[in-house]
Amino acid sequence: MKLSKGQILDLDVTSLAYGGLGVSHYNDITIFVKGGLPGDKLKAKIYKKKKNYLEAYSLEKIEKSEYYTNPQCEHYGICGGCSLQDLNYNEQLNQKYVQVKDLFHRIGKFSSIPINNIIGCEQHYGYRNKMEFSYSSNKWIVDLNEKNEEIDSTAFGLHVKSRFDKIVDVNDCHINGKLSNKIFQFLKKNLYKYNIIPFDIKKRTGFLRNVIIRQGHATNQILINFIITESNNSCLIPIAKSLVSEFDEIKSVLSSTVKRNSGSSFSDEEKILWGEDYITEKIDQNIYKISSNSFFQTNSKQAKVLYDLISQIANFKGNEIVYDLYCGTGSIGLHIAKYVKMVYGIEIVMSAVIDAIENAKNNKVDNIHFFHGDLINVFNSSEELKLIPKPDIIILDPPRAGM
Numbered sequence: 001m002k003l004s005k006g007q008i009l010d011l012d013v014t015s016l017a018y019g020g021l022g023v024s025h026y027n028d029i030t031i032f033v034k035g036g037l038p039g040d041k042l043k044a045k046i047y048k049k050k051k052n053y054l055e056a057y058s059l060e061k062i063e064k065s066e067y068y069t070n071p072q073c074e075h076y077g078i079c080g081g082c083s084l085q086d087l088n089y090n091e092q093l094n095q096k097y098v099q100v101k102d103l104f105h106r107i108g109k110f111s112s113i114p115i116n117n118i119i120g121c122e123q124h125y126g127y128r129n130k131m132e133f134s135y136s137s138n139k140w141i142v143d144l145n146e147k148n149e150e151i152d153s154t155a156f157g158l159h160v161k162s163r164f165d166k167i168v169d170v171n172d173c174h175i176n177g178k179l180s181n182k183i184f185q186f187l188k189k190n191l192y193k194y195n196i197i198p199f200d201i202k203k204r205t206g207f208l209r210n211v212i213i214r215q216g217h218a219t220n221q222i223l224i225n226f227i228i229t230e231s232n233n234s235c236l237i238p239i240a241k242s243l244v245s246e247f248d249e250i251k252s253v254l255s256s257t258v259k260r261n262s263g264s265s266f267s268d269e270e271k272i273l274w275g276e277d278y279i280t281e282k283i284d285q286n287i288y289k290i291s292s293n294s295f296f297q298t299n300s301k302q303a304k305v306l307y308d309l310i311s312q313i314a315n316f317k318g319n320e321i322v323y324d325l326y327c328g329t330g331s332i333g334l335h336i337a338k339y340v341k342m343v344y345g346i347e348i349v350m351s352a353v354i355d356a357i358e359n360a361k362n363n364k365v366d367n368i369h370f371f372h373g374d375l376i377n378v379f380n381s382s383e384e385l386k387l388i389p390k391p392d393i394i395i396l397d398p399p400r401a402g403m
């Protein structure tokens, strides 16, 4: 049977594809279903036709998956901040296992590599130590009646799923840490009061684009970074003062200027509005300095589980040379240094390398060296790296886009 765009089908969703779409099969054709969970029977409408597969979105659930669970967040489904809150956590882990296995065994053709079970995190909500909220005049209008009225179009929150141009006005973010959520809510009340002009994503006008809130979960320290479009940050001084008088935990308030047409909040024009330009986080015995631009695992508690697992799998004997590639602030290398002879960490972001060197000093780890460079060519271009010994073990933790 020939299927076409706009057609409505009854489908059984059997699994989740990479990226979170439900997978179903109709005769021999694979159909990816937006909003479909494994175990769902649903009516879905085809909206895209490709050579080898179709894409559809769920119109109505005929029978809800046995793995369905109530999402905690009132914005779930529209907000792009998280996904799969409506899928029971054990089933999320199971689906992740299926995907990793598929990637290695079927797609990568590494069929002899054993795939271990996914290790879940005890804390399913409130675990994130970093969030980047948008302050925007492009609010997502939830109630269509609102459209006819003279309404305030300012939003402080997160992007609508798959929309660069619309922001959900978030009331409470459940994956964000508790303390940083309180700060988010304080900002929500006060940004308006202090007349801070929101950014218009479409017209590329306005002053404040984003607010990054970082929280050391073990240290309870907070860093706030206002991402602005101008060099002059003086209008942020009153709100910075009121933030630090309200929250003792704030150790750093910064502003970072990015160009109006830039697609990211990365900046090399960072200014301190109050305190230091970093916070610290503790994982196991080590204290880590984290600057605004440096990568740090976003789930601090689970980072320890991950780092311990690396030591367990590597089964170090004490005489190994280890490369920690894509090392960020050096946290993996510093965690495992006590078990090996020497660690060499390599990272592209200079501020992260500086943090890593300082972290080694502060934690009195002296068998580790960090290098700044792009792993695409640094082993050919750096004279220093040509002199270091060959590795016995390489630990790789590349960015999401891959190597």
Ligand SMILES: C[S@@+](CC[C@H](N)C(=O)[O-])C[C@H]1O[C@@H](n2cnc3c(N)ncnc32)[C@H](O)[C@@H]1O
Pocket: 294, 295, 296, 297, 325, 326, 327, 328, 329, 330, 331, 332, 346, 347, 348, 349, 352, 373, 374, 375, 376, 397, 398, 399, 400
């Ligand atoms: C997933 S993070 C891992 C950080 C670290 N291993 C940790 O556990 O905190 C990936 C890191 O790779 C760095 N990176 C991205 N592209 C790179 C490249 N081409 N060369 C070197 N480092 C890179 C990023 O700046 C980031 O710090």
